Amino acid sequence: MTESPTTTLADGIADVLTDARGETVTVADVHRLTGGASRQVWSVEAHTSDGSPLPVVLRRDPPGHGDADRMRAETACLRAAAAAGVPVPQVLAAGDTAPGIDAPYLLMNRVDGESLPRKLQRDPELVAVRAELAEQMGYALGLIHRSDVAEVAMLDSGDPLDAIEAVYREFDEPRPAVEMGLRWLRDHRPPVRPKALVHGDFRMGNLLVDRTGIRGVLDWELAHLGDPIEDLGWLCVRAWRFGAELPVGGIGTREQLVDGYERATGIRPSDAELHWWEAYGTLRWLVLSRFQAQRHLSGEEFSLELASIGRRVCESEYDLLLVLGLLDDPGEAPERRSATATVHDRPTTNEIVDLVATTLTDEIAPALADDSDQQRYLLRICVNLLRIAGRELAAGDDAANALRARLGELGCATEADLATEIRSGALGYDDVAVRRAVSSAVLTRLRVANPRHLVP
Known part of the structure; x- marks a missing residue:
């Protein structure tokens, strides 16, 4: 008995688009893109019946791990946002599954624009729009928050602070910086605003921008109903500045952001309110980073990238202490005492780590083919982890001993x-000795994991 041929992903996309458009659509090429926290993103080159190009993007859950309810919610968010005037990709088709796609999916038209944060921050061709981008982001958020919540009533609407604390508690890994953040946030919570559609991950990297401005707001998988100022605070989190200084995505000021938001909504959040949500966002990213690392550390998913995130959690601990004004730097860790005698010849372990990292960076990476972007990315992670191991070896035990004291x-x-x-509550989060101990622990980790993250 002959088995029926399996429907390919390209064939499945063509069939869905043909049904949705009422005309024959052919698919010439499908290739997977990087990006997306939990969903696959595919670029699709299709053509309509008259041969016109139809550039499409497919978002789908990994086959076998689908969440149809969330995909339906994301589709509803895009449609509600589009109706409110938000620049978003057009939904072409969506469903719980289809032959060849084999998972909950969403097909959208492909929008042109730049999304890489470093290019948005530095590209000379974007210098004019960069000066206005923070204000444009505030305006776009205002449009999102004016969306009809009746169209997205299926979204989660629980208390965000309770939700992120629940995720943290599941690790059963008590962290003093997180406990300080939770206590501070509960002590200083601003009045709650009426619930609105909250994007949940509005930041550099999830926006498409060209010389005319914002062309598309992407990645709605974390959308929910909640306090709209959450989105503004999230955009100000230091992690989304990608090394630049300006507080809004590294390209603008909070005042510009709020100006744009007020233009769209008539609402101008106070400095204290925006600060609270920035602090919440910093804590949220801390916990979500640890959550991502757990996928590897638990054995659920082998991933070099997820493993490396585990060593970056201290960056958010540091950012949290900074934004709360609770960082109390006790000074640089003491220099390591003279090395103990060893039976091993040189190069030392630390020298070996540095040698391998330098060779990978200077000799092997340039030899990779131009189309080896993923391999280059993994190589950078390997080098970074080697550098971390080397700094930890060089640091010795002095900082840890000082922390124990x-x-x-x-x-x-x-x-x-x-x-x-x-x-x-037995110890206060603003007690000087507590601040000094917590700061000492965080700084000890950060000076090994990523000393460049320290504020000069």
Whole structure:
């Protein structure tokens, strides 16, 4: 008995588009793109019946791991946002599954524009729009928040602080910086605004921009109903500045952002309100980073990239202490004492790590083919992890010993003990000794993981 041929992904997309448009659509090429926190993104080169090009993007869940409800919600968000005037891709077709696609999916027209943050921050061709981009982002957020919430009633609408705390508690990994953040956020919470459609991940990297401005707002998978100022605070989180100084995506000021928002909505959040949501966003990214790393650390998914994120959690701990004004730098860790005697010849372990990292960077990376973007990306992660290992070897035990002494002064043997004391209220998050101990721990990690992240 002859088996029936399997429908390919290209054939499945062509069939869906043909049904949706009422004309024959052919697909010439399908290739996967990078990006997307949990969904696959594919670029599709299609043509209509008269031969006209039809550039399409497919978003789908990984086959076998679909969430049809979330995909339907994302589709509803795009349609509601489009009706409110938000620049978004047009939904061409969507469904719970289809032959060849084999997972919940969403097909959209492909929008031209630049999304890479570093290019948006530096490209000379974008210099004019860059001066207006923070204001444009505020205006776009205002349009999103004016969307009809009746069209997206299926979205989650729970308390965001409760939700992120629940994710953190599931790790059973008490962190003093997180406990300080949770206490501060609950002590300073601003009045709650009426619920609106919240994008949930509006930032550099999820926007398409050209010389005319914002062309598309992408990646709606974290959308929910909530306080609209959450989106503004998230955009100001230091992680989304990608190394630049200006607080809004590294390209603009908070005042510009709020000016645009007020132009769209008539609402101007206070500095205190925006600061609270920026602090919340920083804590949220801290917990979500640890959540991503857990996918690898738990054995669920082998991933070099996810593993490396585990060493970046301290960046968000540092950012959280900064935004809350709770960083108390006790000074540089003491220099490592003279090396202990060793039976091994040189190069030392640290020298070996540095040698391998330098060789990978200077000799192997340039030899990769031009089409090896993914391999280059993984190579950069490998080099970064080697550098981290080298800095940890060079640091020795002095900083850890100093931290243990500071914890001991508070009657705590471990950071977990200190986190528990902060959570219970037995120790105040603004107590000088607490701030110094927590700052010492975070700085010790950060000076090894990514010393360039430290504020000069």
